[in-house]
Amino acid sequence: MQFIPNILFAIALILGIGFFAKNVKKLIRNIKLGQDVDVSDNKSQRWKNMTMIALGQSKMVKRPIAGVLHVIVYVGFVIINIEVLEIIIDGLFGTHRLFSKMGTLYGVLIGTFEVLAALVFVSVIIFWVRRNIIKLQRFWKSEMKGWPKNDGNFILYFEMVLMTLFLVMNATDVHFQDMNSGNVISQYIAPLFSGLADSTLHIIERSAWWLHILGILVFLNYLYYSKHLHILLAFPNTYYGKVNPKGQLNNLEAVTNEVKMMMDPNADPFAAPEEGAEDEVxxxxxxSDVQDLNWVQLLNAYTCTECGRCTSECPANQTGKKLSPRKIMMDTRDRLEEVGKNIDANGGEFKDDGKQLLGDYISTEELWACTTCNACTEACPVSIDPLSIIIEMRRYLVMEQSAAPMELNNMMTNIENNGAPWPYNQMDRLNWANEE
Structure with a gap:
């Protein structure tokens, strides 16, 4: 009978980690649905970006209030969960605070955890107030309804509960309080339970202990369904993020070669390709759909934090246009999830569902509202590039559908006929010089 708690703990641990691993496998599968892209260049710069942006939170603190609060929650949540190692060992082997044998060092560690837990709790409350009482505009855009809105609050409640359980667990642990080392916050909570029998305190402490570790396992598996997946994906996303100048767009090799041939007076457009040359068209x-995007763009979609910094900086959105860079990323992720479920339901193969990202999720009005200013990519705290997805869908509209706005069609027709964006014959370009 004495081993039943340990067995139950092991079962919970295996189920929690197993389900998480299953979702991670599905996540990787979905991301790999994207086209291949070479991101093996500039490794030193990529490592630097990951260190500064994902680990160092350098872009978060550009908005000081939210940035500092986020750093507290980020650092606190990560460091506090170091104690999970002790909880796992205690749960599997039936020990109690195994690391307390470390003496003073253990007190310093737990004391640090308690201070961070209190700071995280306060920061989360401020986040909740900003989101629900002050109602910052970027949290109340049209795309932030239903699940996205609820998800933002659910994660705050999760963190409040986990921090509370951690402090209550320490406050009701008679042995830990008697040590009087590391209980820098819980010593002020312990009087709330004064007068209770030791047996009752033990029940409360064990309950908080179980709920804390089970809550962490639930939180771990909740990540896949939440915008907080960026906790894990921010690191690879910042590593594989764009390292070229933000205004530099990628060129299609096939189009570039076609233009070069058109500009070469000696080129034979009907010549057979050289032996061994690959067809680059x-x-x-x-x-037009998520499978046409590259895997880094799909990684971007899963990494989106839905913070809305991109949309709040977007000049098109500020002037009332329909475009929201955040919605572009959310729509891409939603469509990718839909495609993934389609594959799961059809034995590993995608069955055409008559839907696609362009049209069913993202409208042409949104795409053509973009000014390509890169404000969204500059604002993103985890190096997401909504503009690259917009450009790819514009390419499809122009090159596959001939569906550009009239102004662009006129310009491209002029370039094709006159070699310039203006509706003047090349022979008439210098007529202005002859005018008196």
Whole structure:
């Protein structure tokens, strides 16, 4: 009978980690649905970006209030969960505070954890007030309804509960309080339970202990369904993020070669390709669905924190246009999830569902509202690039559908006929010089 708690703990641990691993496998599968892209360049810069942006939170603190609060929650939550190692060992082997044998060092560690837990709790409350009482505009855009809105609050409640359980667990642990080392916050909570029998305190402490570890396992598996997946994906996303100048767009090799041939007076457009040369013309120009995007763009979609910094900086959105860079990323992730479920339901193969990202999720009005200013990519705290997805879908509209706005069609027709964006014959370009 004495081993039943240990067995139950092991079962909970295996189920929690196992389900998480299953979701991680599905996540990787979905991301790999994207086109291949070479991101092996500039490794030193990529490591630097990951260290500064993901680990150092350098872009978060550009908005000081939210940035500092986020750093507290981020650092606190990560460091506090170091204690999970002790909880796992205690749960599996039936020990109690095994690491307390470390003496003073243990007190310093737990004391640090308690201070951070209190700071996290306060920070989370401030976040909740900003989101629900002050109602910052970026949290109340049209795309932030239903699940996205609730998810933002659910995660705050999760963190409040986990921090409370941690402090209550320490406050009701008679042995820990008797040590009088590391109980820098819980010593002020302990009087709330004064007068209770030791047996009752033990029940409360064990209950808080179980709920704390089970809550962590639930939180771990909740990540896959939440915007807080960025806790894990921010690191690879910042590593594989764009390292070229933000205004530099990628060129399609097939189009570049075609233009070069058109500009070469000695080129034979009907010449057979050289032996061994590969046909570089893609099956589709641009992207109309998630499978047409590259895997880094799909990683971007899963990494989106839905913080809305990109949308709040977007000049098109500020002037009332329909475009929201955050919605672009959320729509891409939602469609990717839909495709993944389609694959799961059809034995590992995608069955055409008559839907696609362009049209069913993202409208052409949104795409053409973009000014390509890169404000969204500059604002993103985890190096997401909504503009690259917009550009790929524009390419599809122009090169596959000939569906550009009239102004662009006129310009491109002029370039094709006159070699310039203006509606003047090349022979008439210098007529202005002859005018008196």
């Amino acid at each position: 893609p099956a589709k120009f641009g992207a």
